[in-house]
Amino acid sequence: MSRYKLVRWAVVLGMALVVSLAHAQDRGFITIASTTSTENSGLFESIIPQFEDETGIEVRVVAVGTGQALRIGCNGDADAVLVHAPAAEQQFIDDGCGVDRREIMYNDFVVIGPGSDPAGVADADSATEAFGIIADAEAPFASRGDDSGTHKKELGIWSEAGVDPSGSWYRELGSGMGAALNTAAGMDAYIMADRGTWISFDNRQNLEILFEGDPILFNQYGSVLVNPEAHDVKHDLAMVWHDWLVSEQGQAAIGAYRLRGQQLFTPNAE
Structure with a gap:
């Protein structure tokens, strides 16, 4: 060859x-x-x-x-x-x-809201108390409302707090976590989010973590x-x-x- x-x-x-x-x-x-x-x-x-x-x-x-x-x-x-x-x-x-x-x-999950904290969530001793404070004040709350893991956890905490959330203060969005945080920022509303998404979220405007650390918020x-x-x-x-x-x-x-x-x-x- x-x-x-x-x-x-x-x-x-x-x-x-x-x-x-x-x-x-x-x-x-x-x-x-x-x-x-x-x-x-x-x-x-x-x-x-x-x-x-x-x-x-x-x-x-x-x-x-x-x-x-x-x-x-x-x-x-x-x-x-x-x-x-x-x-x-x-x-x-x-x-x-x-x-x-x-x-x-x-x-874990964290409870987020406007830094002015008009409902006084930061004074709560537990996540269920924080949710009860929001309901009593009828402060705007943005819920994912989408049957997500975050939504399931949120509904469980409302149940533990003895609250059936409804009314104009409770906004069910039917959206993902990032979109829900954007809406909450625009409304100056309270919201529960997973910490990972919150850390990566840029459009915080007036939002801050107001309550964290309760074992019920484990994710x-x-x-x-x-x-x-x-x-x-x-x-x-x-x-x-x-x-x-x-x-x-x-x-x-x-x-x-x-x-x-x-x-x-x-x-x-x-």
């Missing part, structure tokens, strides 16, 4: 090897139904590229409220969910929609796989994501994400 032919075959084989390696690295994509807080906070923008680089699996995120994310998963339109409403996540599993829930990370996030026996999902690829979130690399990536010098989520995989 002539030298020219040898060189040509070497080039062809080299190109074939490059193509083969590219295909080996590109393993397809998965769809994750998750909450607006994981997107609004910038967490996914930070950790997903790391996962994709390590595994060759593309992650496509549908960011909605937790209730809607779970419905998307139950319809088989996602391969896994990452949400923050443990009771609803367990119901998702009990209904046959999901399998293998894992606790991934946590942060746990969980990853659940969509049940492969119920739907034709990419279970094997989703399992790689699921495992990575609780791995040393995934937990380190979550814990390393900071904004304005603050850690937004604390990893807590068991």
Whole structure:
């Protein structure tokens, strides 16, 4: 075989090897139904590229409220969910929609309002007392009103406070966390938000954290796989994501994400 032919075959084989390696690295994509807080906070923008680089699996995120994310998963339109409403996540599993829930990370909720604090929320001794003070004053309160994990938690606190919120002071917005904070800023209203989204939120205007630290405001996030026996999902690829979130690399990536010098989520995989 002539030298020219040898060189040509070497080039062809080299190109074939490059193509083969590219295909080996590109393993397809998965769809994750998750909450607006994981997107609004910038967490996914930070950790997903790391996962994709390590595994060759593309992650496509549908960011909605937790209730809607779970419905998307139950319809088989996602391969896994990452949400923050443990009771609803367990119901998702009990209904046959999901399998293998894992606790991934946590942060907390905070009660936010105008710095002038016209209702006196900052004097409260508990979150339920803070909510009761807002209701008694009929101070404007912006509720997400979207069946999200944040909305579910908010409704639970109103219930603990013995309040059925209604009237012109209580505004149900039906929007994500960032949009709801924008509305609250424009209204000078009280609102409850997850700390991660609040840290990343720029349009604060007169808003400040007025109450925090009550154990009832604890905010746990969980990853659940969509049940492969119920739907034709990419279970094997989703399992790689699921495992990575609780791995040393995934937990380190979550814990390393900071904004304005603050850690937004604390990893807590068991």
